[in-house]
Amino acid sequence: MTSPHEVVVAALARITAGYVFPARAAAVDTALRRRLAEGAYQGLDERELCERITDDLQRACPDRHLRLLWSEEPQPMDEEPEDVARARFAQYARESNYGVRRVEQLDGNIGYLDLRMIAPAELGGPAIAAAMQLLSPTEALVIDLRQCRGGSPEGVQLWCSYLFADDEVHLNDIYERSTDSVRQYWTLGHLAAPRYLDRPVAVLTSGTTFSGGEELAYNLKVLGRATVVGATTGGGAHPTARFPVSPHVTVAVPTARSVNPVTGTNWEGVGVEPDLAVSADDALGTALEHLRTLLG
Structure with missing residues (x-):
């Protein structure tokens, strides 16, 4: 030891x-x-x-x-080659279906998306497009992030892009300490499935919702594109790298931070507060009631 x-x-x-x-x-x-x-x-x-x-x-x-x-299993102390790390993560993302756990049409023609992870756009793009294609005929949408623990900023960018009309929406900025630079994230101009426009969207959250899942909820909330329903999220807004310090111990170090262009801040330490605050267990029922009211 x-x-x-x-x-x-x-x-x-x-x-x-x-x-x-x-x-x-x-x-x-x-x-x-x-x-x-x-x-x-x-x-x-x-x-x-x-x-x-x-x-x-x-x-x-x-x-x-x-x-x-x-980690119970010992890990190599040498830095993992980039191609090996990419291949290992790609396998994990594939086995997780790129975060898309379930896509369903609920009563009243309301779409339901159970999203457990925000996959990188270059890996998850086809699965994300397939989900949005299936959801395109619905009249309202529920995005369930109650068990979404994080993911890729580029993946968040792609999911958000399907909910806005063009490439002119400024979603988020990320400041990187190592380069002392800021990367801007805007909606994308070209998508592989129809955009989901002019229809109400509800996002479900819980205390488990974290990191990239929180960014998706936060972006949609502050831009007025979705109603957040459920419990306040975990409060992690810093992209993070992991480094081995012993064969069984890794240190997670936040190396960057999000800066939202609307609020000038982020959800670090405070979480994303819901618009309709209910227990996580009651979030879906409350969201459906809200959406059905809007639909008349």
Whole structure:
């Protein structure tokens, strides 16, 4: 087992070098080294060590993406070749059907999309187009993000593009620390299936909805394109990289941050608040009632 000192030092090196807020990284460094000196990490197995360090990380810097992750299976310490990482993720995305769990026509000709992951556009484009093609005849749409834990900004961009008329809608910006640059995300001009326009949309959320799932809900809410129904989301707005610090421990480091062009901020730490606040279990029924009222 790697010692607590080795885990803390290796994790802090990655956080200091890459965390999107360098001043906060300095505070994290001070807090974890103090806890290490106090002996707070002695006598713990690696899984317990990850949990304890993560608790201390988030006390020093409340960012739910910033954490240590334990893996039962050992992992290589060398950086994974990019082509291997891409192939592994592509397989995962394919086995997850690119996040599209279910597409259905509900009573009253209301479309229902159960979306569990936001796949990258280059991988998930055909599945996303197929879903939107099936939903195109419906008169209203429910997008269920209650179990969507995240995904790709480019995937969010593609899903959003189907709900707006053209390529002139500014969706989100992402600031990248490593390049000190901002990338803008706008709706796309060319799509492989019909756009879903001039019809009401409801988005379902829960406390599980996180990261890329939150961005989709947030974008549609602040642009007035959808009514968000359910519970406040988890509150993670920072794109994140993962680095091995021992054969069984990985540190997740947010290396960028979202900046919404409408609000000038994002949902980090506060989540996306619903327009119609109900329990996650009641969200679908409430959304259907809302949409049927709009449809008359």
